[in-house]
Amino acid sequence: MSIAPFNRLTCPLDGAPLCRTESGWCCPQGHTFDVSRQGHVNLLPVQKKRSLDPGDSKAMIVARRRFLEAGHYQGIAEAVSRRVLAQAPEHDRLAVLDAGCGEGYYLRALADAGVVQHELALLGLDISKWAVQAAAGRDKRMQWVVGSNAALPVPDHSLDVVLCMFGFPTPAEFARVLKPGGLLLEVEAGPDHLIELREIIYPTLKAPREPRQTAEVGFSADTVETVRYALSLDSAEQIADLLVMTPHLYRASAEGRARAEALTHLDVTVDVQLTSSLRL
Template identity: 40%
Template sequence: MNYLCPICKHPLLLQEKTWCCPSNHRFDCAKEGYVNLLPVQNKGSKDPGDNKEMMFARREFLNKGHYQGLSDRINALAKTYAKVAKNGLDIGCGEGYYSHRLQECLSTSNEFNLKGLDISKSALKYASKRYKAIDFCVASAFDMPFADNSFDLMLRVYAPSLDEELRRVVKTDGILITASAGEQHHFALKQLIYAEPKPHMSESSQIQGFELLHRENLASLMVLEDESDITHFLNMTPYSWKLTDEQKSQLVQEGLKCELDFKIEVFKAI
């Protein structure tokens, strides 16, 4: 499956290591393998998305398996609801942790091609270098460089997007799996930051053009004792900016316990 030109919306064809359209817009593949399809005028900032420090922290944290339970459950739901999917997309794929594990899971039973999209070039440099079986592109989830009705399966973990853009690129009856914060997610940390911490919204999501097939909460208690794990966890989240240095130092020294509560939902395009 080829990309669409982000400027003129014509199909792109790969010529050696450059994606080209009939209007002669050209996009070179980076040495790591990804292609940057985010036009300068659409960037919004010099380096949009997660910066190198946040990406590194999340990469190291996820590689230790602390969120593997979420990945395993996503993969199980994909095998249940989209077991014959051939073309998939991970929206806001970051450094590729969930993408890679999903691709490995679904490729065991049939040919499954997965693309990863993220606005962070830093994240995709790492993802492309490590996960060669997946095609990654720098692009906006609000204007995705794909043709209509391209995907049987889409994954969105904590990534913002537009309902109409999700519906445009997915096939009718295609499956969308989303993961977001459940009601008690990281509540212990919120208690350190806010005088009156509020739980996350617990209602089921509504996405225009999709029917909700399944909703569940995956809850557990995360216990971190290793100093580097705690530091990486804090640095990959907004809590790093909201906790004081004294609070962070205390967590690193004493260990961290907090709730994991993921809201996982499965939708079908209608």
């Protein structure tokens, strides 16, 4: 397998194609975007931010990196890579966007999947600058961008695959950027995901969200695959990383967080759903 440069970016200010320059990217109207020393580019204009520091915090990214690199979600990464690579016939090239890439774990796993008959052009995008900095500092094979799922900086019908991993789906934007027949793969928590942790930190659990009954506009009917396995966390540090890397840290009460912090071992259920649909 070879990794090809991803160079089909668009200007976040006027939508025009961006061209690579010696120090960054530039559009025909003269808007320029510098490449950082880590290797990523910021395509989230300040006027389009909803806060000064949107997305996951630096602490969340550090915790998630430790947790994922320990292999706890390897089963999810393997399932995602299998589904993505099944999308391509032999010797075909896949342009893949991870929309909400975090620190890049799943995109790196895809690049390392070891299937030699595919050429991949990979783009990781996240609204968190901390996430993109961490991803770019770790792996230079992909193009890393600070940006928003609400206005993806790529041309219409230019992607073969869009991943949305535990993120914020924007179906209309995903439909815009995918080629006809392109794959949208959404990964979400299933009803029992981390249920043992949630029972500790919350007084009551919310009812599971009802599955989507109809396909999103512009997409085929959903196909759902479940990845489920038991996971043992054998230290207070691993349990803390799991809690810090998720929104549960901020949703739990102080008492619930204290109960979790007192643990030194926790068996949890990993239960995630991979929902595939094709662009019509």
